[in-house]
Amino acid sequence: MKSWVSVILAVIFLGSVVVFNIRQPSKPIARSIITPQASPTSTPIPTLGSDECRNESLRGTINLEPAAGNLHGSVKLTNISQKPCVISLNNKLQLSYLPTVKNVTANYVGTPSAGMSRLFPNASFYATLSMPNGPQCKSSLYQAQIGLSYQINTLETIIFTTQGKPSFMMNVCTDPIEATKVDISPLSIQPGP
Numbered sequence: 001m002k003s004w005v006s007v008i009l010a011v012i013f014l015g016s017v018v019v020f021n022i023r024q025p026s027k028p029i030a031r032s033i034i035t036p037q038a039s040p041t042s043t044p045i046p047t048l049g050s051d052e053c054r055n056e057s058l059r060g061t062i063n064l065e066p067a068a069g070n071l072h073g074s075v076k077l078t079n080i081s082q083k084p085c086v087i088s089l090n091n092k093l094q095l096s097y098l099p100t101v102k103n104v105t106a107n108y109v110g111t112p113s114a115g116m117s118r119l120f121p122n123a124s125f126y127a128t129l130s131m132p133n134g135p136q137c138k139s140s141l142y143q144a145q146i147g148l149s150y151q152i153n154t155l156e157t158i159i160f161t162t163q164g165k166p167s168f169m170m171n172v173c174t175d176p177i178e179a180t181k182v183d184i185s186p187l188s189i190q191p192g193p
Helices: 002-023
Strands: 058-067 070-079 085-088 094-096 104-108 116-119 124-132 141-151 157-159 168-173 180-184
Touching: 058 141, 058 157, 070 168, 094 104, 116 124, 168 180
Parallel strands: 104 180
Antiparallel strands: 058 070, 070 124, 085 116, 094 141, 124 180, 141 157, 141 168
């Protein structure tokens, strides 16, 4: 009886070994690793309201006049279209110049008008510029090309022209520590003084 029990146990043991080997793959199964992916996000493209002013409906001009060692500019933004449009008067007029010009600074004077304002056909908004024309320098002078622009909406910026050119020439000190300060008033519905 012992021999039959030994044989039965041996058969059970061998059977379990066979079943175990049949159920196991000869090579380990490669498991794919799932990494969480961030869902793509898109930045909304800014759009303009139908009543906002556009570059093609505006003209920006600067009229410069020298006076007693200074240069004064009358800035004008005019609606040249046939319909009214709105524009924010909260933005500041921006000076632009070559990176080699290190000593020109904008000095914003006055308080900007609040919010959006309607600009009717042939009507204008106004601002002023004032800058010294050389007496501020102890060093010699050179002519720097200066531009003036204004962001009229979230997508567009208008460049102001002087005698049909997108920039004007201004006397600047050669010594970088001698700053030339340009006083700039905000755009307004009334012409400046």
